[in-house]
Each structure stands twice: as C-alpha cells, then as structure tokens.
Amino acid sequence: MSLVYNRVDHGRENIQTLIFYLNNALFFVCNFILQDFTTLHYDLLISKLLTMSENKKVKTKANNSNGLPRKRFYRARAHSNPLSDSHFPVPIAPSQVDYSIHYPYYYHPDTTIDDNEVTSNDSTLIPCKTRSKKIQFADIGCGFGGLLISLSTLFPETLMIGMEIRDKVTEYVKERILALREANPGQYQNASVVRTNSMKYIPNYFEKGQLSKMFFLFPDPHFKEKNHRRRVISPHLLDEYAYTLEVGGIIYTITDVEELGEWMKDCLEDHPLFEAISEEEFATDPVVKLLSSATEEGQKVARNGGQTFTAVYRRISPIETELGIHEV
Amino acid sequence: MEETLIEEGESNREGGEVSPALIAVHPLEKSLAVSIGSELRVFDLIEDCSISLVDDSGGPLHSDSIRAICFGANGKLFASAGDDKLVKVWTTNPWRCISTVIAEKRVSAVAISHDGLFVSFADKFGVVWVTGTDGDHEAKEKASPLFGHYCSIITSLEFSPDGRFIVSADRDFKIRVTVFPKNPFSGAHEIQSFCLGHTEFVSCLSFVCTQEHPQGFLLSGSGDSTVRLWDVRSGSLLDTCEVGSEAGLSECDGKEENVCPAITDICTSADGSIVAVGIQSLHGVVLLSCDLSARTLSVIKLVSMGGTFVPTSLDMSSSAERLWMVTGASNLPALDCPSFTRLRVISGLKKCGSDSSDYEPAVVEDNEIPGGMKLIEKLQGSGSNAKEEDLLAVAEAVKAAMRNQLIKRQYSVEKRELRKKRRNDRKIKI
Numbered sequence: 001m002s003l004v005y006n007r008v009d010h011g012r013e014n015i016q017t018l019i020f021y022l023n024n025a026l027f028f029v030c031n032f033i034l035q036d037f038t039t040l041h042y043d044l045l046i047s048k049l050l051t052m053s054e055n056k057k058v059k060t061k062a063n064n065s066n067g068l069p070r071k072r073f074y075r076a077r078a079h080s081n082p083l084s085d086s087h088f089p090v091p092i093a094p095s096q097v098d099y100s101i102h103y104p105y106y107y108h109p110d111t112t113i114d115d116n117e118v119t120s121n122d123s124t125l126i127p128c129k130t131r132s133k134k135i136q137f138a139d140i141g142c143g144f145g146g147l148l149i150s151l152s153t154l155f156p157e158t159l160m161i162g163m164e165i166r167d168k169v170t171e172y173v174k175e176r177i178l179a180l181r182e183a184n185p186g187q188y189q190n191a192s193v194v195r196t197n198s199m200k201y202i203p204n205y206f207e208k209g210q211l212s213k214m215f216f217l218f219p220d221p222h223f224k225e226k227n228h229r230r231r232v233i234s235p236h237l238l239d240e241y242a243y244t245l246e247v248g249g250i251i252y253t254i255t256d257v258e259e260l261g262e263w264m265k266d267c268l269e270d271h272p273l274f275e276a277i278s279e280e281e282f283a284t285d286p287v288v289k290l291l292s293s294a295t296e297e298g299q300k301v302a303r304n305g306g307q308t309f310t311a312v313y314r315r316i317s318p319i320e321t322e323l324g325i326h327e328v
Numbered sequence: 329m330e331e332t333l334i335e336e337g338e339s340n341r342e343g344g345e346v347s348p349a350l351i352a353v354h355p356l357e358k359s360l361a362v363s364i365g366s367e368l369r370v371f372d373l374i375e376d377c378s379i380s381l382v383d384d385s386g387g388p389l390h391s392d393s394i395r396a397i398c399f400g401a402n403g404k405l406f407a408s409a410g411d412d413k414l415v416k417v418w419t420t421n422p423w424r425c426i427s428t429v430i431a432e433k434r435v436s437a438v439a440i441s442h443d444g445l446f447v448s449f450a451d452k453f454g455v456v457w458v459t460g461t462d463g464d465h466e467a468k469e470k471a472s473p474l475f476g477h478y479c480s481i482i483t484s485l486e487f488s489p490d491g492r493f494i495v496s497a498d499r500d501f502k503i504r505v506t507v508f509p510k511n512p513f514s515g516a517h518e519i520q521s522f523c524l525g526h527t528e529f530v531s532c533l534s535f536v537c538t539q540e541h542p543q544g545f546l547l548s549g550s551g552d553s554t555v556r557l558w559d560v561r562s563g564s565l566l567d568t569c570e571v572g573s574e575a576g577l578s579e580c581d582g583k584e585e586n587v588c589p590a591i592t593d594i595c596t597s598a599d600g601s602i603v604a605v606g607i608q609s610l611h612g613v614v615l616l617s618c619d620l621s622a623r624t625l626s627v628i629k630l631v632s633m634g635g636t637f638v639p640t641s642l643d644m645s646s647s648a649e650r651l652w653m654v655t656g657a658s659n660l661p662a663l664d665c666p667s668f669t670r671l672r673v674i675s676g677l678k679k680c681g682s683d684s685s686d687y688e689p690a691v692v693e694d695n696e697i698p699g700g701m702k703l704i705e706k707l708q709g710s711g712s713n714a715k716e717e718d719l720l721a722v723a724e725a726v727k728a729a730m731r732n733q734l735i736k737r738q739y740s741v742e743k744r745e746l747r748k749k750r751r752n753d754r755k756i757k758i
Contacts, residue, residue, distance in 0.1 A: 083479050085736050087744070092501070093524040199478050200500060203522040208563075229453075229479065235515070236455070236476030239506075243519040273517055318507075318518045 067179045071144060074172035079220055080165045082199045082230055088167075090196065094207045099135075103159060105189035106133055135159045135206065138244075139215040140198045140232060143296060145173035145191075147217060149180065150294035152191040154286065158212075162193040163205075170195040199232060202240050209246040213287070216264070218297035221257040233264045235271065242273040245315040250277065253311045254291045256301045261309025274313040282312060346729035347393035347411070348592075348640035349656030349669045355403040355598075357645035359420060360699075362707045363394035364669045365658030368408055370423060371703045378706035379423045383416075387428025390414060393658055396449070400440035405461060407447050409435035415449050415471070417461060427468040429459050437485040439494070446512060448474060448494060450482035456496055458512045472513045475506055481734065484533040489544040493520055493560055497530035499734045503548055505560045521563025528552035529734040532593050538600040541620045547603060549591025551734060553577070555605055555616065557625050569625040571605055575614050576630075590730060593641050597648030602628075602677055604651050606639040608727050613639060613653065613674070615689065631689050637672055638723040650675045650692070654707075657722050657729075668722055669708045673697050 091097045100107040137155070139148050142162025151160055164170045173193040180188040196205070219232045228234070233253060241251060251274065253264045268274045282288055292298040292308050301308055349364045359379070362369045368390065370379040383389060392412035399406050399420070406423075409415040415429040415438060433451035440447050440461075450456045454477035460468060480498040487494055487508065494508045494516065503523035506516045528551030536557075537544030545566065546558040553572025556565055577589050589608035596603045596618075603616040603625075612632040618625050633639075639653040656669030673692040694704050739747065 085738075087738060092527060200480070203502065203504075204524060208519075208521065236473075237478060239475055239517045239519055240478075242517065243522075271517065272514075 067183055069172055069175035069179065071172060074144075074168045076166045076168040082165065082197055082232075086197050086200070088195055090201050091204050094203075094205055094210070097205055099159075102161065102192035102194070103133075103189060106159070133159050134210055135161050136211055137161070137213045137215070138163060138198075138202075138206065138211050139217070140202075141165070141216065141219055142173060142193060143169060143218070145176055145193060146295040146299075147215060147290060148173070148191050148193070149176070149188070150290050151287070152188050154290070156187070156190060159190050160192075161205075162191070163196050163198040164193060165195065165197050167195055199237060202244055206244040208243055209249075211244050212246055212249045214241055214245060214249070214251045215291075216251070216253040217291060217295050218255055218301075219253075219260070221255065221260040223259070228263075231260070231263065233267050235267055238267055238271045238274065242271070242315055247315055247317045249315045250285075250287075251313050251315070252287065252291055253313075254298070254308055256297075256306045256308050258307070258309060261311070265309075265311040268311055268313045273315060273318060275316050277312050277314050285312070288312060345393070345411075345733070346657050346659050346661070346725045347395060348726045348729075349654045349658075350394065350397050350641040351643050351652055351654040351671070352397045352399050352406070353643040353645045353652050354399055354420065355401065355646045357647060357650075357698075358403060359423075360652065360703070360707065361397055361399075361406065361408075362654055362669060362671065363397050363408060363410075364656055364709065365393050365667045366390045366410070366412065367667075367709070368394060368397070369707050369709065371699055371706050372423075373699055373703075376699060376702070378702070381418070381423055381425070383425035383428075385425050385427055387416065387425065388414065390416070395434070395436055396438040398438055398440060400444050401442040402444065405440050405444055405447075407438045407440055407449075409438045409449050411435075415447065415459070417447050417459075417468075426461070427459070429457075429469055429471050431457065431471065437482050437496070439485040439487055441487050441508070442489070442491045448485060448487075448512075450485050450496060452481045454478060454480045454482055454498065456482065456485065456494070456516075460513075473515065474512055475504075475516045477502065477504065483529065483531050483734065486533045486535060486546075488546075488560060489535050489537045489542065495533055495546060495560060497533050497548060499529040499736075501526045501528065501530060501550075503530055503533070503546070503558070505546075505563065521560060523548065523556075523558040523560065523563045523565070525556055525565040525568070526550040526552055526554070528588070528590070529736075531591055531730070531734070534594040534596045534603070536596040536600045536603060536618050536620070538620050541600075545618075545620060545623075547594050547596065547618070547625075549594045549605060549607075551588065551590040553588040553591065553607070555591060555594065555603070555625060557618065557623065566623040567625045569616060569627065571607055571614050571616070571627065574627045574630075575607060575610050577607065577609055587731070590727075590734075592726075592730070593639070595642050595644055595651070597644060597677065598646035599648065602648065604642050604644065604677075606642050606653070608638065608723070608730070611635065611637055613642065613651070615677075629689065631674055631691070633672060633691055636717075636719040636723065637670065638719075638726075639672070640726055644677070648677055650698075651677055651689075655719065655722060657726050660722065660725055667709075668718060670719065671697075671704060671707050 136158050137160035139162040142148055142164050145162055148162045162173055170193055177188055177191055216232055222230045255261045352361045358374050360371045372379050390412055394408050394410035397408045406418040406420050411434045413431045413434055415435055416425050417427045418425050431451055433453045435449050436452050438449040446458050448458045456474045457471035458474045459471040477498045480500045482496050482498050484497045493505050495505050497503045505520040507518040507520050509516050530548050530550045532549045534547045535544040536547055546560050549555050555569045555571050557567040572588055591607050593606040603618055605614045615629040616625055617628045637655055640655050642653045644651045651674040653672045658667035660666055674689050675692050676689045
C-alpha cells in the first residue's frame with residue numbers, strides 16, 4: 001500500500017503506468033472501506049487463525065525426530081516468588097509422597113498392595129526388595145532437567161527427583177523424562193520431577209538423613225539486599241538441608257554470578273554442619289564435572305565464555321562440630 | 329469487579345488488627361497476668377492486690393497489641409511481646425521490667441527456657457531469636473537469631489520439659505523440633521525432627537509429661553480442629569483427637585467453604601492428668617485425658633460455660649486446681665467499647681483422670697474466684713459489663729482475625745491472573 005503511494009508521489013513513470021497505479025490505489029482504498037465494515041469479521045478470522053496455530057503448537061510440542069518435547073513451548077519467566085502461598089498440592093509428610101507416580105518401574109501400584117507375591121506377570125517389574133528404595137538425590141530448582149538426565153544414567157540404581165517451582169518448566173521435564181523412558185526402555189526410570197516450592201516444603205518430601213546428594217545449580221541470584229531472603233542458599237535454610245542430608249552427604253552449588261558464589265560459599269563455610277570437600281575429592285568426583293556441563297544454564301555460560309563458581313560441601317555429624325567448637 | 333475480588337479479605341486491616349485477650353498463670357498461682365491490646369494487667373493472688381507495673385529499665389512501654397505472654401517454669405520470670413516489636417522480660421518478685429529487646433519484626437510467640445537463662449521469641453517472618461536474661465546490660469538488650477522457618481508466621485514456641493529441645497509451630501502446618509544448644513547465640517542448627525500431620529495451620533503447642541515419662545510428649549492444636557500427640561524425638565504422630573467433631577462442632581455449616589473451627593489454646597496440668605482445649609465456636613472448654621503409656625488421647629468431658637463464652641486463652645497453675653480462662657479482644661471494629669475482656673474460672677479439676685465418673689468440674693461464680701471482685705475488676709478492666717451479643721461479636725471477630733492471619737489463601741485461576749495484573753510496583757503509594 002505505502003509502496004504504491006510512494007511511487008505515485010515520485011511519479012517518474014509515464015501516464016499509463018500512473019493510471020494503472022491510480023487504479024490500484026483506488027482498489028486498495030475500496031478495500032479499506034470494506035475492511036472498515038467487516039472489522040468484526042476480520043477479528044474473528046484472526047482469532048480463528050491464532051487458535052489454529054495454537055492447536056498446531058500442541059500437536060508439535062514433541063519433536064518428531066526423537067519424540068522429545070521442544071523447549072520453546074515451555075519457556076517461562078525466570079523468576080518465581082518463593083514467598084507466596086502455593087496453590088499446588090503438597091504432601092503432608094514424606095510417607096505420603098506417592099512413589100508409584102514418579103517411579104512406576106520400581107513401585108508398581110498394583111503389586112505394592114500384596115508385597116509377598118513376587119510372581120509378577122509384568123516382565124519389567126523389579127523384585128519387591130527394591131521397592132523400599134527411597135529418593136536419594138534431589139536437584140533443587142532443576143530447571144529444564146539437564147543434570148537429572150545425566151545423573152540418571154550415571155547412577156542407574158539411585159532414585160532422584162528434580163524440584164522446580166515453575167509450572168511450565170516442570171511440565172517440560174516431565175515430558176522429557178517420559179519421552180526418554182519410551183525411547184530407551186529400562187533407562188531413566190529412576191528420575192522424576194515434581195512441582196513444588198522446595199524452600200518451604202523440603203521436610204514434606206524427605207525424611208531426616210534421607211538424601212545423599214543435593215544440587216543447587218545456577219539459582220536465582222536475587223541481587224537486591226531486601227531480596228536476599230529469597231535466595232535458596234541461606235543460613236536458616238541450610239539447617240533444613242542438613243536435616244535432610246545423611247551424614248557424609250554432599251551439597252553441590254554452582255553459579256555464574258560471582259556475588260552469589262561468594263554468598264553461597266560463605267553460608268556453607270559458616271555452617272557448623274558442613275565442611276568443604278578435599279581438593280582431590282573435588283577433582284575425582286564425576287558429578288562435579290556435570291555441574292557445569294550437563295545443565296542448560298551451564299552450557300549457556302560456557303557458550304558465552306563466562307566464569308562459574310562452584311562450592312561443594314559435605315554434611316558432617318554434629319558431635320564432630322561440637323568438638324570442633326570446643327577446640328576453637 | 330476487579331477491585332471487589334482483590335480487596336475482599338484485605339479490607340479489614342485498617343485501624344489495627346483484632347487481637348485476642350491472653351492469660352498467664354504463675355506456676356504456683358502466686359499471680360495472674362492478662363493482656364488485652366497493649367495493656368498488661370497483673371494481679372497478685374498472695375498479697376490479694378493489683379500490681380502496677382514498674383519499668384525502671386528505661387525501655388519503652390508496650391504501644392501495640394500484645395501477642396504473647398508467658399511465665400518461666402519456676403515463675404521468677406515473665407515475658408510479654410507483640411505487634412510493637414518489643415519483647416519485655418519482667419521479674420515477678422517484685423514485678424519489674426529487667427530488659428526490653430527491640431525486635432526487627434512483629435513478635436508472634438515467646439518462651440522462657442526452663443533454667444531461666446534465655447528468652448526466645450519468634451517473629452512474623454519465621455525467625456526465632458534468643459536473648460539472655462543475665463549478664464551485662466548490653467547482652468540483655470540484644471537478640472541473636474536462633475533459627476528460621478522459611479517466611480512463615482510462627483504461632484507458638486515451647487521448650488521441652490528436659491530443656492533439650494525448642495519446638496516451634498507455624499502456619500505452614502509444620503512443627504519443628506530443634507536441639508537447643510549450650511551456646512544458643514551462635515544459632516541452633518541441628519533439627520531433631522519435624523512433626524508433620526496437621527492439615528491446617530498449627531495454632532498452639534503444649535508439653536505433657538508424667539513421672540513415668542519425664543521427657544514429655546508434645547500436644548498440638550490446629551486449624552484442622554484436631555489435637556495431636558507427638559513424640560518429638562522421632563517426630564512421629566502418636567494419636568489424633570478430632571476435638572471438633574467430638575465436641576459436636578463437626579457439622580461445618582455450609583455457608584463458608586466448610587470451615588472447621590480452629591483450636592485456639594491448649595494447656596496441660598503439671599502431672600499430665602488433664603488437658604484443657606479451647607476451640608472456636610464452642611462456648612466452653614473440652615477436657616482431654618492423655619494416656620502416655622498407651623499413647624492415646626481421649627475426650628473426657630465437655631464443660632459448657634453457659635451463655636456465650638468462647639475462651640481466647642487458657643492457663644492453669646502446676647497445682648491444677650483451677651483452670652483460668654479469658655475471652656476478649658482489642659481493636660474491635662463495630663462495638664461501643666474498642667476492647668473487651670471477660671474472665672472465668674473452672675475448679676474441681678483435681679479429681680479428674682483417676683475416676684472421671686463422679687467428677688464434676690464446676691464454673692466458679694465471679695465472687696467466689698480467689699481474689700474476688702477486686703481481681704475481676706482489675707483484670708477485666710472497665711468495659712467488663714458487656715452484653716451477651718457483645719461476647720458473640722468478640723468471638724466472631726477473633727475467629728475472623730485468626731483466619732485472616734493464618735489460613736492459606738486459595739485463589740481461583742482467574743483471581744490469580746487478576747492479582748498478577750496488579751503488580752506490587754504498579755500500586756499507587758499513599
């Protein structure tokens with residue numbers, strides 16, 4: 001349209017073409033008037049088109065080639081308010097966490113009722129001794145689940161769970177694990193994800209000393225001082241993490257924000273129930289390498305040539321600390 | 329439309345929140361303290377006279393609603409704290425304020441350690457603080473953080489009878505049992521257990537112990553109308569008593585999204601034989617017996633007060649001869665008198681437990697209460713000659729205030745979207 005007018009304005013062509021363009025212009029003007037009358041109709045059409053594309057999206061949420069969900073349909077705002085009253089269901093106590101939903105391979109809902117009958121007609125069922133398995137790894141704020149997927153194959157016998165507060169992102173991880181389970185039979189059965197606010201409800205999911213590893217990878221930095229209480233690593237919350245970790249359990253933290261890295265390290269250093277792991281252990285632990293390479297955030301940092309700050313600490317028993325305090 | 333959706337439930341915040349009247353009885357029944365609003369009234373039962381409180385520590389007096397009062401285990405110390413962010417520690421013989429700690433946030437619970445060395449208090453942001461009661465002036469006026477619940481209002485704080493643990497309850501259904509360290513000023517980092525099982529906010533805590541079980545068991549009352557018995561060492565739930573339905577309050581009238589009446593207060597006798605429970609909407613108290621060997625809780629009696637008396641707070645001395653109860657509230661919106669208190673006493677609790685058949689707890693008439701009308705006048709204050717419907721209004725106001733503060737707000741999807749639109753940074757500052 002504007003193109004037409006421009007050309008008319010410049011008017012370098014001969015009269016014939018000018019007439020042709022004028023005709024064209026007239027046609028457009030007429031169209032405009034028509035459009036005015038039928039705006040409503042157009043709106044309808046547009047909304048219809050939109051819903052059509054929306055439907056298309058739903059259908060193509062999974063990638064056709066490998067069946068994995070596409071991340072771009074699950075993008076969410078990076079921040080979520082951990083202080084707000086949550087509206088999602090929370091288990092009353094760790095004993096009420098339904099493992100059969102998360103790990104159907106290990107906890108078959110039909111056979112948990114009669115424990116003695118190992119004679120299962122389902123060939124994929126694991127004998128009942130493994131049903132006493134408990135979750136041992138927790139990835140707090142698992143994001144798109146990169147670490148969980150890597151850990152799942154590295155520790156195939158360990159149950160692990162990702163905890164994420166953002167609804168859409170949790171949905172993505174769920175779909176991703178389901179797709180991986182389908183594509184690789186027998187694998188990824190030990191990984192699952194739950195939508196929750198781990199800062200409030202960690203004790204509702206895990207018993208005392210249940211976990212052997214906890215991960216806090218690239219948490220929200222919350223720069224403002226008034227928002228420091230929203231940081232997932234804080235002196236008071238470390239008490240709860242120490243409660244859920246077994247003695248000897250390890251807490252892994254990593255961030256690309258120097259200020260937050262310092263903060264997390266200081267919190268852990270000052271806490272009497274945590275001590276830093278030794279240098280050689282840091283070098284040999286295969287999980288440490290995964291912290292920066294396996295997660296989506298870590299890969300992003302590596303791509304941009306950014307720095308990462310890691311702090312890995314071990315849960316120690318309180319008696320040792322008592323002695324330690326006395327020595328000091 | 330948008331406005332009404334959002335403003336409901338937030339509208340009655342202005343002009344101060346309704347706060348319930350509280351009562352605390354000296355363990356040896358030497359004195360009695362009642363708080364209403366910012367006012368603290370104390371009556372000496374030994375001398376049979378009212379006490380005017382002296383504060384020569386130079387600290388400010390309470391200027392806003394007092395939310396928590398308690399005596400220490402031996403009765404030598406008394407603590408009061410509330411919305412004015414002040415925690416005042418008093419000696420009781422004579423009644424003098426020995427220290428005033430200025431807290432960072434409004435204080436919601438306070439407790440004194442059994443050895444009387446520490447006063448612990450919790451604020452509305454979920455942080456529990458500790459301060460010493462002896463030592464130099466500097467140390468007494470400062471509090472250091474002990475531990476924290478994650479940004480949840482702490483409703484109650486108790487020390488275990490053996491002094492090993494400090495127990496805190498919050499509105500997120502949790503009861504946390506923390507090991508109370510030798511040197512609490514560097515924080516209490518070791519969590520003994522979490523007592524999880526309540527399906528609503530936990531409103532009150534009380535320990536019950538007997539000679540056979542000196543370490544004691546924990547009782548908790550909650551917004552889910554139940555009283556539960558816990559082993560704090562393991563955090564395991566031993567028994568649940570559906571007090572609400574036992575008291576015949578189960579038929580939640582279908583008006584308001586089926587609200588269960590919340591337990592407001594629990595107090596236990598020193599010998600563990602009897603547990604008194606106050607519950608919203610019940611005009612009286614429920615008496616429970618707690619069998620610690622069998623680990624069971626059972627209702628033994630429902631004591632009706634007659635008329636409309638819904639206690640907001642209860643307490644008894646260690647001799648457990650009398651159960652002292654108070655109802656009342658300050659900052660009442662629609663009444664002639666802004667604050668109002670009424671005190672009642674139940675006697676004859678002693679025989680309870682052994683043979684409950686011929687046992688008859690009786691409501692004591694005003695003029696037969698120890699201390700007599702003088703005590704009534706002092707503790708009830710001037711606006712005591714209120715009518716029955718005022719009592720009802722008080723009960724309703726206290727109930728609404730408790731719900732507003734502690735219940736989890738559940739919003740529909742549309743409401744959530746609306747709230748998102750009205751983001752904090754877009755609100756007009758007045």
